[in-house]
Amino acid sequence: MPDRPTIFAEGLFKSFGDTHALRGVGLDVAEGTILALLGPNGAGKTTAVRILATLLRPDAGRAEVAGVDVLREPARARTRMGLAGQYAALDEVLTGRENLEMIARLFRLDRATARRRAAELLERFDLVDAADRVTRTYSGGMRRRLDLAGALVATPPVLFLDEPTTGLDPRSRLSMWDMIGELARGGTTVLMTTQYLEEADRLAHDIVVIDHGQVIARGTAAELKQRSGGERLEVVVSDAACLPQAAAALSALAGTEARVEPDQRRVTVPVTSHGGLLTRAVRELDGRGVELDDIGFRRPTLDEVFLALTGRPAEESDSSGVDAPAGVRS
Amino acid sequence: MWLSDSLEMVRRNLLHIRRTPELLLDVTLSPIMFVLLFNYVFGGAINVPGSYVNFMMAGIFVQTIAFAGVYTAVLLANDLKNGMIDRFRSLPMAQSAVITGRTFTDVLRGMLAIGVMWVVGLLVGFRPDGGGLAALGAIGLMLLFGYALSWLGVAMGVVVRTPEALQGIMFATVFPLTFASSAFVPTETMPDWLQIFAANQPMTLVVNATRSLLIDGTGGPDLMPALLWTAGILVVAFPLAVWLYAKRVV
Numbered sequence: 001m002p003d004r005p006t007i008f009a010e011g012l013f014k015s016f017g018d019t020h021a022l023r024g025v026g027l028d029v030a031e032g033t034i035l036a037l038l039g040p041n042g043a044g045k046t047t048a049v050r051i052l053a054t055l056l057r058p059d060a061g062r063a064e065v066a067g068v069d070v071l072r073e074p075a076r077a078r079t080r081m082g083l084a085g086q087y088a089a090l091d092e093v094l095t096g097r098e099n100l101e102m103i104a105r106l107f108r109l110d111r112a113t114a115r116r117r118a119a120e121l122l123e124r125f126d127l128v129d130a131a132d133r134v135t136r137t138y139s140g141g142m143r144r145r146l147d148l149a150g151a152l153v154a155t156p157p158v159l160f161l162d163e164p165t166t167g168l169d170p171r172s173r174l175s176m177w178d179m180i181g182e183l184a185r186g187g188t189t190v191l192m193t194t195q196y197l198e199e200a201d202r203l204a205h206d207i208v209v210i211d212h213g214q215v216i217a218r219g220t221a222a223e224l225k226q227r228s229g230g231e232r233l234e235v236v237v238s239d240a241a242c243l244p245q246a247a248a249a250l251s252a253l254a255g256t257e258a259r260v261e262p263d264q265r266r267v268t269v270p271v272t273s274h275g276g277l278l279t280r281a282v283r284e285l286d287g288r289g290v291e292l293d294d295i296g297f298r299r300p301t302l303d304e305v306f307l308a309l310t311g312r313p314a315e316e317s318d319s320s321g322v323d324a325p326a327g328v329r330s
Numbered sequence: 331m332w333l334s335d336s337l338e339m340v341r342r343n344l345l346h347i348r349r350t351p352e353l354l355l356d357v358t359l360s361p362i363m364f365v366l367l368f369n370y371v372f373g374g375a376i377n378v379p380g381s382y383v384n385f386m387m388a389g390i391f392v393q394t395i396a397f398a399g400v401y402t403a404v405l406l407a408n409d410l411k412n413g414m415i416d417r418f419r420s421l422p423m424a425q426s427a428v429i430t431g432r433t434f435t436d437v438l439r440g441m442l443a444i445g446v447m448w449v450v451g452l453l454v455g456f457r458p459d460g461g462g463l464a465a466l467g468a469i470g471l472m473l474l475f476g477y478a479l480s481w482l483g484v485a486m487g488v489v490v491r492t493p494e495a496l497q498g499i500m501f502a503t504v505f506p507l508t509f510a511s512s513a514f515v516p517t518e519t520m521p522d523w524l525q526i527f528a529a530n531q532p533m534t535l536v537v538n539a540t541r542s543l544l545i546d547g548t549g550g551p552d553l554m555p556a557l558l559w560t561a562g563i564l565v566v567a568f569p570l571a572v573w574l575y576a577k578r579v580v
Contacts, residue, residue, distance in 0.1 A: 055416055
């Protein structure tokens with residue numbers, strides 16, 4: 001059945017004592033696409049993934065992975081999925097190679113195949129040099145790569161990634177993104193959780209926003225950003241006295257009303273299209289003698305998406321590193 | 331399937347031991363210390379029929395095996411704590427292999443412990459004259475007792491969440507059980523109320539049967555009760571451990 005989603009969940013409820021972690025979450029992911037489950041810490045993202053990955057039984061609801069009912073046939077479901085967790089569960093005492101070979105053996109590959117598969121994955125994830133070192137000595141990025149390699153040992157059609165880049169340095173994050181994107185292009189269906197809109201934006205075909213155990217929005221990244229006010233042009237001037245001039249200039253250019261934050265010497269205007277706007281803004285401001293410290297397009301942060309969706313800021317959310325304005329961007 | 335998964339887990343445990351040889355201290359260095367301390371420090375002061383080294387060896391064997399068996403709890407609690415069990419649970423393996431692998435490894439550790447102590451014992455005058463067959467019987471009884479206790483260890487490891495707390499609980503239970511037994515002293519010298527307990531608890535029965543097999547070549551009157559206790563512990567602890575593990579992780 002081509003129409004049937006590869007990952008499917010409906011009406012998932014789960015409570016831990018008085019804490020209602022999930023209150024009726026549903027989602028579906030089409031074959032070969034990436035769905036990002038976006039939300040702050042404690043929103044229920046991990047609980048949802050753990051249920052789909054057979055690690056947790058829901059109080060109510062239905063879940064299916066690659067046509068297998070997760071609750072009724074967990075053992076069979078496990079043969080169709082790989083899981084990589086935010087805490088990267090590896091055996092710290094074993095080497096990278098031994099970890100992968102052990103997982104391969106537990107997937108019931110014979111010893112020779114297990115060895116070959118482990119070597120392939122080490123090569124692919126750039127871990128050949130570290131293959132025979134115990135994983136306790138690995139860097140955060142190497143751990144995540146090995147963890148992901150572990151999830152791929154049996155080339156499963158479905159992959160669950162629980163916050164695959166949380167805590168990684170920017171370079172490791174980029175390389176992780178490349179690998180995840182490549183997997184989906186190769187036909188793997190991916191469900192990933194993240195706190196970062198930027199990550200969801202970059203990777204996911206669809207985004208489901210969840211908060212307090214409920215789905216509060218779903219759509220593509222563009223749709224969500226539109227709902228939170230869309231993109232803006234942001235300018236920081238060197239001299240606060242120039243703020244009114246800058247505001248007038250930007251308002252005229254963008255055709256929208258400018259917002260001025262005197263304390264930050266900042267002017268922001270909503271924009272609808274990029275088309276040469278940045279160049280014109282620089283020229284215009286320069287022409288008026290306004291000196292700039294910073295200028296760039298700014299996309300909404302997770303906080304702002306939340307603000308727009310719920311009318312309150314995302315609690316406990318870690319907004320550092322999320323789409324901060326970074327000078328002139330193309 | 332289940333067996334090959336269990337053996338894979340044994341392989342993992344052995345790799346751990348190879349990387350962290352300290353994991354073997356409890357079955358090598360500490361029993362050697364016990365043999366030497368008891369023989370040279372207490373040996374002269376404790377009156378037993380026959381030589382004290384012959385008397386105490388059975389006690390030290392069984393004590394070491396008991397500790398080694400329960401020690402499995404700590405390692406299992408560690409796996410549960412650091413998320414390794416989640417990795418295993420996402421795999422299509424026989425889930426019980428994680429705990430059977432642990433108990434199989436304990437049997438191997440028990441064999442090592444017996445071997446080490448046997449050699450050290452012989453060096454300080456231990457003379458097991460009961461004959462080869464009886465000696466094999468004694469070793470079999472000890473390993474079986476250790477195996478039963480290691481299932482109790484699994485049950486404890488699943489219930490008690492932190493390895494540190496487990497260490498405390500183990501010492502608070504296994505130590506009194508070994509000392510209020512016939513392991514190192516004859517129970518006849520204990521006060522009446524303690525004697526009743528000491529003479530009938532499993533540790534004493536297993537120690538007595540082992541001692542009798544090693545020295546006299548016969549199981550003696552305590553062999554049957556010792557086997558019954560061992561079987562009883564296994565019959566209770568095995569399903570309990572499996573049930574608790576399944577409940578905890580599913």
